[in-house]
Amino acid sequence: MTAASKPASRAPVHPVLDVERIRADFPLLALRVNGRPLVYLDSAATSQKPQQVIDATASYYAQANANVHRAVYSLSERATAAYEGVRGQVQRFLGAADPREIVFVRGATEAINLVAHSFGRARLRSGDEVVISAMEHHSDIVPWQLVCEERGAHLRVIPMNRDGELLLEEYAALLNVRTKLVAVTHVSNSLGTINPVKEMVALAHARGIPVLVDGAQAAPHLAVDVRDLDCDFYAVSGHKMIGPTGIGVLYGKAERLEGMPPYQGGGDMIRSVTFEKTTYAPLPAKFEAGTPNIAGVVGLGAALDYRAAMPWAAVEAHEADLLGYATERLSAIPGLKIVGTARHKVSVVSFVLEGVHAHDIGTIVDQQGVAIRSGHHCTQPVMDFFGVPATARASFAFYNTRREVDALAAAVMTVREVFG
């Protein structure tokens, strides 16, 4: 998907997305805010949920609630089957080789922290290096800072250009014998950039360096294939891809996960416990201590079902159209500058308006029912790089429309009137 909404040359003809029918599945999109229809353009923060996901979560509690992996009665077996069934769904969704490579966590943040704690602490020695990029979300910076500080290791940062594209030559030059891990985002939440992670993984692997990819912003927009990317770890957030909050996934190659110490200790992650010695359960239970977010997993399963039923090529084409149209409409507003102009982008548009702070934009457009994010988007280093305190960000999902882009553009125009 690129800013130019031109379909790839030999792309198959795809059906047009029936956006109005899709919208009817998302009850929140029918809401009115400040007397106006809600125009929800903050899906990069969290997406809305279809009724199917809401129902699946509710009916789990109403009809199937029991703890998993613990009892022999039928209800518990049914809950366990549902829970493990979703693991298989996630495996297929990500293109993983084995369901044991799918670990359920709280979100992308916990997925990254799991790797930082377990893999990072076991592997990093004084003087070692972890390579991240200039456009990481704070959740792919701070866990590495913490573990580096503890182990006496150093953080190195892949620079980017003014369009918000990583500099691959500089990246290659950063990799050396002390590099123990590369952690890079697949898609930037504040700039929309799609990074060439497959190429980046190959460069790291050529030196035997494992790679973690933060897929929180990629999975909602792209068809992800972890075996094609060949990454060692991939972090996914459920709530950003029409699933419930509090559920996410860490994909890890089995041989990597096997070699890692547990992240948290507790029930479900053990094989046997005595006061002298505990042996751990096999994958993936080793990394799932305690009662998991079963309802969240069930809801995530419904989200994946919903997604699987959508013609994905049409979704990508629709989102590319929204990106192209929003870029065009916003660029035409005097004094507006788009931050993040990479060639390959998802449908995220960050912008600044000359002489107006992002928070004022956010408040003023909200009065017209338009919900966008304003601030640093948990990417302060990105703001520093572009020399702005904050940006306004409109992020689009497949349920958004051109009409909503028009509403955004009209609302941003009124910002000028207020400050006239």
Added chain:
Amino acid sequence: MAELGDLYQQVIIDHAKHPRNLRAIADPTRSAVGDNPLCGDRITVYLRLEGNLIADVSFEGSGCAISRASGSLMTSAVRGKSTAEAEDLFRAFHAMLTGTAGTAATPAPLGKLAAFAGVRQFPARVKCANLSWHALHAALTLSAESVSTE
């Protein structure tokens, strides 16, 4: 329903576009930084005291229209006042924004600062209006080098 005009009063727009006292003081008696980690806004307030009198006061930093206007109007309001009078204003302003009655029996008259009354209807923006006042309060009481509105 909250109206935009309640928030962006003309006097606020004017002070946001042409902030008064937006500068550093070379040799301040005291200074304090107020920051709002959620938005990345940061304001420094400088004070030059002569005894208990605020002889000069200024602010610097980046922020939204509300926080700039607030810095501008705050510095204009407390210049030439005693530190005790400035603290009274701080309390009265805070009470207006949070909708609490305040503790003073006779609250300090707010004058132009009353333009910020409408901010109360925009809870997400209350901290923007408070930022420079919290920095002032910190500088006056030297309670901290940096204060946060979070």
